[in-house]
Amino acid sequence: MTWATRWSRFDTHFLELVIGLGLLLVGLFQALFPILGVTGPFPPIDTRDVDLRSTAQVPDLASGGTSLRGTHHAELAVGDPGLWDRVLLAAPEVARAVLIIVILSILLRMAATFRGGDVFVPANVRRLFAISTAVLLLGIAAPALDMLTTNALVSGTPLEDAVEIGFEVRASTVLLAILIAALAGAFGHGTRLRADTEGLV
Template sequence: MGAKSWWNRTDNRLLEAVLGLAVLLVGVFGVLLPVLGVVGLIDPIETRDVELEATTRVPGTPKAAAADWGMTLTGTHRAELGFTHPDFGQRLLLALPEIVGSLLLLIVLVLLFRMARTLRGGDVFVPKNARRLSTIGLTVLVQAVLSPVLPALTTALLLRAGGVSDEVPFALTFSGKYVLLALLVLALGEVFRQGTKLRADTEGLV
């Protein structure tokens, strides 16, 4: 008599529901609402946290040029870059890192959702899941690169027009943990690929 599996249909439905809800929330709050803000249909993102060159306080309107652009920079060391009435280009630059990050997260969640659906057949070790894991690994790797690069580049473009770029240094900080996670997922995808290939070869001999 075979051992009873600890994973049942209810567990699978619950997992699918959680992943589906995550896809919905990220799609709405991470992509749809920021895009609507960019096009001006709702209140846009108007601020960006930045690191200052020095720890001294920068006034709300540090330079005349910044005031002319409706730009404020307030804080000590870690400051807030704000725009009173951002135009389309500024709204896009402010929202772009969040939109891109959310889109990459959506790719991962959708692929995980599709993998969860393969559990309905009782077998997750299928060739499609190996490809999905590889795609997830590459997506995480892209996110590891874009996560620090996009905010730095868009902030530099925002500051260039307001004349306060001297107070905010251009800095990139990469996180090795996301690169490690991506490599682990890619390795897992290769394990899936080799496992499904071995099983197919074995079934062909029977």
Template sequence: MSGGIMRTKSWWSGSDSRLLEAALGLAAVLVGVFQVLIPALGVVGVIDPMNTREIEAATTTRVADTVTDAVAGHGMTLTGTHQADLVFTGPDLGQRLLLALPQIIDGLLLLLILAVLLQMARTLRGGDVFVPMNARRLSVVGLTVLVQTTLAPVLLAFTTQILVSGAPMAEQIPFSATFTGEYVLLALLILALGEVFRRGTKLRADTEGLV
């Protein structure tokens, strides 16, 4: 065989690429609107803000354990047993920001993942996803998933502690961050796949250079 390497016809068509890109684009729009834009509008008071935070209480609480935050001038209600709801009546700007921040950060990280996946999908237009840039993109996706998995629980616990700081119910709400092992494993698998892509594209480039 001379003059290059014979390539088999790809089963992936241009229509498939456009459909995948449209699906990823739609997912990015939905995430941007519902996980970033709407919570942000609530923070600045354009729409009704988030006023509830699901927490894990250290001890069983009464069905309605209501206290008043004398410093901020707003009421907080802790309702439930082990899985409880911390509800704010008329949260101020700082409280609205702390309530929405974990969701906004999570949404921004998810948008980054979708944007990188969209860039990868565009390489399928040529029928070949095994390009060097996609190896780096997979590494970005894997690292972002890992950051998202570890940052989200810590940020949620940290902002909760700030929200209840100085309140009588603070002792009932311990600092608690729950990590999901499945997502950590997923991140590691994506990083491993990125390394496979990197070695595969390097090996193919070396092989083509010998022909």
């Protein structure tokens, strides 16, 4: 017994095209370009949005090549960043890009299974759980990396007392990860149900 859907070959190709385009854009603008900024060929990332401990105006508070511009939400600017500064500034964005690339790559493999009109295959259950894990890391690990790298950038400078070093978990991202895990469970149930039904035929 085959559990078919109305999903057409055109739908599959269109979905693969959209996911592939997303992979290309994320890979270029969120991963490759920041990495090239660290290594030299491209202009490096030299700013980071931060929160301040006070809502008082901070008029270009500077410490060496690092400065703050803003009020409660400020921009941490690193003038002429060295290699280590470039790594710290680019690391969170590159980490997010890697996780998004992982998610899109898994979705691309899932899309390939739609060609037969059957989404309830065991591999898709594992893929959905992998996507759930990657989304959870986006909500927890990426903000933690933001916190660690920001702390490293201002540590030992007069700016250290002005910048709020905090770690905020995005509840919406965690909820999305839970929902995807629940969807994976539903896929697993559908896969088992199909196997049981085929066993009766």
